[in-house]
Structures are given as C-alpha cells and as structure tokens.
Amino acid sequence: MFRSFGRNIRIVLILFITVYIIVSSLILFRTMEKRSLGMLRQFSVQYTGQQHKNALLFMNWLEETSKLISNNQVVQTALGKEAYDPVVSPILEGIRSSSGDILGIYVWGEAGGTYSSINVSGLLSFQEMKQERGMEQFLQNKQRTARWIVENRSKLMSSATDLRDRLLLEVKIQNSDGAVLGLLCLEVDLNKLYDFYLSGDNTIYGGNEVYLLTETGELLSPIDPGKERMQEIRAALMSPVTPAEEEVQELAIDSIQENNAQVHKAGEGLILLYNLPDSADRIATYISAASMNAELRTLKYILVGLNIAIFAAFCVLIFMLSGSITVPMKQLLQKINSTMKN
Numbered sequence: 001m002f003r004s005f006g007r008n009i010r011i012v013l014i015l016f017i018t019v020y021i022i023v024s025s026l027i028l029f030r031t032m033e034k035r036s037l038g039m040l041r042q043f044s045v046q047y048t049g050q051q052h053k054n055a056l057l058f059m060n061w062l063e064e065t066s067k068l069i070s071n072n073q074v075v076q077t078a079l080g081k082e083a084y085d086p087v088v089s090p091i092l093e094g095i096r097s098s099s100g101d102i103l104g105i106y107v108w109g110e111a112g113g114t115y116s117s118i119n120v121s122g123l124l125s126f127q128e129m130k131q132e133r134g135m136e137q138f139l140q141n142k143q144r145t146a147r148w149i150v151e152n153r154s155k156l157m158s159s160a161t162d163l164r165d166r167l168l169l170e171v172k173i174q175n176s177d178g179a180v181l182g183l184l185c186l187e188v189d190l191n192k193l194y195d196f197y198l199s200g201d202n203t204i205y206g207g208n209e210v211y212l213l214t215e216t217g218e219l220l221s222p223i224d225p226g227k228e229r230m231q232e233i234r235a236a237l238m239s240p241v242t243p244a245e246e247e248v249q250e251l252a253i254d255s256i257q258e259n260n261a262q263v264h265k266a267g268e269g270l271i272l273l274y275n276l277p278d279s280a281d282r283i284a285t286y287i288s289a290a291s292m293n294a295e296l297r298t299l300k301y302i303l304v305g306l307n308i309a310i311f312a313a314f315c316v317l318i319f320m321l322s323g324s325i326t327v328p329m330k331q332l333l334q335k336i337n338s339t340m341k342n
Contacts, residue, residue: 013318021307029300036292044270044287045261048197052261052274052283055196059277062102062169062186063146068095069107070173070184079109079173079182088115102186103166107173109182129183133216139172139180146171148279150190150214165190165220194222197285208287213237213273215280236266237273237284268293 069075069092078085092105096117107115108126116123130136138147149168169186190212197210211233212220219234262273269288276282 009321010318013321014315017311017314017318021311025303025307029296029303032299033296036296037289040287040289040292041263041270044272045263047199048272048274048285048287049261051197051199051285055193055283056277058101058192058196059148059169062188063171065095065099065102066146066169066171066184066186069105070171075107076173076175076181078115079107079113080111081109082112084113085115088113089118093117101188101192103189104187106185106187107182108185110180113182126183138170139183142178144172144278145174146278148276148281150212150220150281167193190220191222193283197283198222208285209233211284211286213282213284232267233271233284233286236264236271 072091075088075091078088088107092107092115096102096105096119104120105117106120106123107113108123108129109115110126112126114123114125130139132151134149138144147170149170151166151168167188167190169188171184171186172180173182173184174180193212194210197208199208201207209225209229210222214220219230219237221230225233264271264273266286268290269286272285272287274283274285
C-alpha cells in the first residue's frame with residue numbers, strides 16, 4: 001500500500017516538474033527569439049534607413065549638378081543649332097572634372113548636335129538613343145523631367161573598354177516654354193551607390209549584402225554571391241518573370257512595410273527593399289541573422305543542459321521526499337501490527 005502511495009507521489013511530482021520545466025523553457029526561449037528578431041528588424045530598418053537617406057542625398061546632389069547644364073543658356077542655344085558648337089564640351093568637362101563621382105556627361109540635341117566630356121567618344125545619335133528602353137515614353141511624358149536607370153556602358157559608347165554597370169541620370173533639357181531641346185545624361189559608377197549601403201567588417205552589420213533589383217527583374221550585385229544566394233534573394237523578392245510580361249511581381253513572403261522600407265524574411269536573415277527616386281529600380285540590402293541564430297542555438301543547448309541537470313536534481317529530491325513520507329509511515333504500520341500481535 002505504502003509502496004504504491006510513494007510511487008504515485010513520485011509520478012505526480014515528476015510529471016509536474018517535467019511539464020513546468022518544458023513549458024517555462026519554451027516560453028523563455030520563444031520570447032527571447034521573438035524579441036531578438038524584433039530588435040534585429042528594428043535596428044536594421046534604422047541603420048539601413050540612414051544609409052538610404054545618404055544615398056538619396058548623393059542622388060539629389062547629382063540632380064542639382066545636372067541643372068547647371070540643363071539650365072545653362074549657352075547649352076540651350078547650342079542645342080538649337082544643327083552645326084556643332086565648340087563651347088559646350090568645355091562646360092561639360094569642367095563639371096565632370098570638378099567631381100570624382102561623375103564618370104562622363106553626354107548631351108543630345110533635337111536639332112542633331114551631340115556633345116560629351118572629353119573622356120568619351122563614339123556616342124550614339126539621338127535618334128538611336130530614342131530606341132533605348134522607355135526613352136521615347138520618357139521624353140513624351142510631361143510630368144517627368146528626370147529618371148535614374150542602370151545601363152551597361154556599351155549601350156552608350158561604340159568603343160567601350162570598361163563594361164561595368166553604370167548608374168545613369170537622364171534629364172530632359174527644356175526651354176522656358178517646356179519644349180524639349182535635348183537630353184542630358186550623367187554617368188556614375190554603380191559601385192558608388194552600392195557603397196552607401198555596404199557596411200564595413202567592424203560595423204554593426206558588417207558583411208551585409210547589397211543587390212539592385214531592376215525594373216525588368218534583373219538582380220545585380222557588386223560581387224558574385226553565388227548561385228544559391230541569388231536564388232534565395234530572388235525567391236524572397238519576386239516571382240519569376242516571363243519574357244512576355246516585362247514587369248516584376250512581388251511575392252508576399254512574410255513582408256511588411258516599415259519606415260519606407262519593405263522588409264522580407266529570407267533564409268537566416270532579412271531583406272530591406274528601398275525605392276530609388278525617379279526610378280523603377282530598387283535597392284535590396286540583406287542583413288544576415290546567422291550570428292544571432294547561432295547565439296540562440298547556444299542558448300537552447302544551455303537551456304537543455306541546465307534543464308536536464310535541474311530535472312535530475314529534482315528527481316533525487318522527489319525520491320528523498322517520497323521516502324521521507326512513506327518510510328516513517330511504513331515503520332509506524334509495522335509497529336502497530338507488532339503491538340497488536342503482542
């Protein structure tokens with residue numbers, strides 16, 4: 001009788017301790033995991049948001065620089081002539097040489113004139129430029145005066161030696177009546193834009209990855225991240241684009257809108273997607289959560305080991321407690337039986 005009573009006590013206490021340890025550990029771990037992911041998202045949005053603002057300031061500065069050319073009366077007068085005007089190229093070269101970020105400046109006139117900084121030769125004609133993607137629609141759109149696009153330098157030059165991707169600012173040159181006189185193009189190394197979003201090894205998000213998602217669905221990166229990583233990023237950002245539909249369709253996979261950033265979950269990290277002004281292209285920054293997940297896994301192993309030790313200690317205490325209850329009762333019963341026999 002007392003043996004079954006002691007066994008029942010041990011079973012009840014062991015079940016209670018087991019349920020308590022498992023439930024409390026799960027609640028603790030899930031709470032820490034959720035808060036860690038929330039803090040990662042919050043800090044990522046704040047940190048990359050500031051980087052995005054710096055990039056926008058740089059792009060705004062280039063737009064203001066372009067106005068020095070597009071509003072120049074000498075340039076506007078030259079674009080109305082069919083004959084080449086030698087005063088335009090020195091103006092372009094002066095502005096280009098004043099900034100190490102501008103790689104080249106090109107100007108096309110409706111009348112047929114073509115001008116560029118001195119480091120450029122062999123430009124396409126304006127009629128050929130109008131055949132480029134979306135150019136005719138851009139020139140006819142009265143609401144837009146500028147746009148940012150990503151192009152390969154070979155599309156602008158017939159004898160290019162540097163085929164890295166370029167960030168191009170295209171600005172319509174208009175007279176006071178709003179009539180289009182020509183087109184201005186500033187060429188910037190695309191890596192300059194990437195640098196605003198990349199973090200050094202010693203910073204809070206060192207080793208983050210940056211991608212540019214073009215309006216045609218192409219995914220560009222300053223380095224080769226590998227096929228698997230590109231597939232992971234693409235799957236998190238968009239669905240496949242068929243040749244018949246030249247548009248990007250976003251795939252809503254755990255995505256939220258936060259402080260002008262679109263936040264997506266991707267593998268062991270987050271992707272923050274930012275829109276570029278006057279452009280259909282977007283910047284995607286991948287923040288890895290691998291180190292945080294490694295710390296969480298370490299915490300999980302520590303909790304498991306600690307819980308096993310606590311469970312073992314409680315089991316010893318439970319057996320001691322049940323024994324301290326049943327053994328005296330058993331001894332008392334034996335004394336009672338012995339007395340009754342006597």
